[in-house]
Amino acid sequence: RSSSGDLVLNVDSDTLLAADVVAKLVLKMGDPDIGAAMGQLVASNRNQTWLTKLIDMEYWLACNEERAAQARFGAVMCCCGPCAMYRRSALNLLLDQYEAQFFRGKPSDFGEDRHLTILMLKAGFRTEYVPDAIAATVVPHSLRPYLRQQLRWARSTFRDTFLALRLLPELDGYLTLDVVGQNLGPILLAISSLAALAQLLIGGSIPWWTGLTIAAMTMVRCSVAALRARELRFIGFSFHTPIN
Secondary structure, three states: OOOOOOEEEEEOOOEEEOOOHHHHHHHHOOOOOEEEEEEEEEEOOOOOOHHHHHHHHHHHHHHHHHHHHHHOOOEOOOOOOOEEEEEHHHHHHHHHHHHOOEEOOEEOOOOHHHHHHHHHHHOOOEEEEEEEEEEEEOOOOOHHHHHHHHHHHHHHHHHHHHHHOOOHHHOOHHHHHHHHHHHHHHHHHHHHHHHHHHHHHHHOOOOHHHHHHHHHHHHHHHHHHHHHHOOHHHHHHHHHHHHO
């Protein structure tokens, strides 16, 4: 409410922007139909632990596969908090809804970046991704805070899927498939893993086909990422699957 510029930049306090980030985001926002645009996130402490290395690869995949694909349809489903630019006139239209964020009648103060992005899309604005606008952010270096963060983000994803249900029919069919997959994928992975464990404990047989299927899907994804990024380290992202 204190801003006066046509564009508003949101930056997390633990994030460092490359010198040209603002210029590149402003260039993308030249189209008046665009309500928000985000840059590419990398882990500034990538080499701190094995986990930060995995998270850095996770961010690359989230930005350069998921967000990049959604941007083909002008509908990035979450302009991430560490680095996102908004059109002030669009924010003015949504500010009351944004400040009074409720879920099932109770105040909800997490996942505000995803919530605001969905509100932008519902209002008819496009949301975009700018891959060469690089923002380096600090990521959790140990498992407990990382899992707390992921749980918070998962709640946000599930909650805002309900908000997006009426929106999806107006968007491309790919985006419907993408959102449904984001919500069903982790659930199906968990069910498959638990069912395999139950088979091992009750029947005494090793569910090799479950493990083989999950491993094959993981290796295909990691191999594609390694090929696209031209970095062999992405094969190591397969170790993220048990955490997921």
